[in-house]
Amino acid sequence: MLYQDLVVDAFDVELKIPIQTYDSQHRQYAIGESRQGVEVKFDMRFVETGNLYVETAEKREPRHGQHHPSGIYRRDNSWLYVIGDERFIFVFTRCELLRLHQVGEDGRRFRDVETDTSKGFLLPESAAREHKRLVLVPQLSTAEKKALDSMRRKTDEKWQALQRTST
Numbered sequence: 001m002l003y004q005d006l007v008v009d010a011f012d013v014e015l016k017i018p019i020q021t022y023d024s025q026h027r028q029y030a031i032g033e034s035r036q037g038v039e040v041k042f043d044m045r046f047v048e049t050g051n052l053y054v055e056t057a058e059k060r061e062p063r064h065g066q067h068h069p070s071g072i073y074r075r076d077n078s079w080l081y082v083i084g085d086e087r088f089i090f091v092f093t094r095c096e097l098l099r100l101h102q103v104g105e106d107g108r109r110f111r112d113v114e115t116d117t118s119k120g121f122l123l124p125e126s127a128a129r130e131h132k133r134l135v136l137v138p139q140l141s142t143a144e145k146k147a148l149d150s151m152r153r154k155t156d157e158k159w160q161a162l163q164r165t166s167t
Contacts, residue, residue, distance in 0.1 A: 003042035032076035051122040062116030089136040
């Protein structure tokens, strides 16, 4: 099960809002991730760090050169930014996340971070709960929990391998 599927189901069941996602890369780049303007991001490390990673720029491969605007800075139809994990689905307006990144909270900015292919900032769970528009708590079946656990293990293995090669 993909996290995006979990979000689509939660929006449909709990909010009665259908989300039609685009599968083709062409439509995702030309229009956005979904017809309704909802960008969905799974944060695999949220449970470990207590922070949501909000993407601001990316590049396809870890090579020299500039990152391109993505996530909250990508120019597409996105107006809602949905991020979380299998425990919590946080729903933000894109404008609120832009404001938080540019201005911060109580006069202090959130920590910017960078990987080989991505840039973003860390939004602590406490700030996420304060500035979110909505939090959904998905009801997962046993099979869905197992699928998400498997996805998390595979992602953790990739993350560890990346850390080993970069040191």
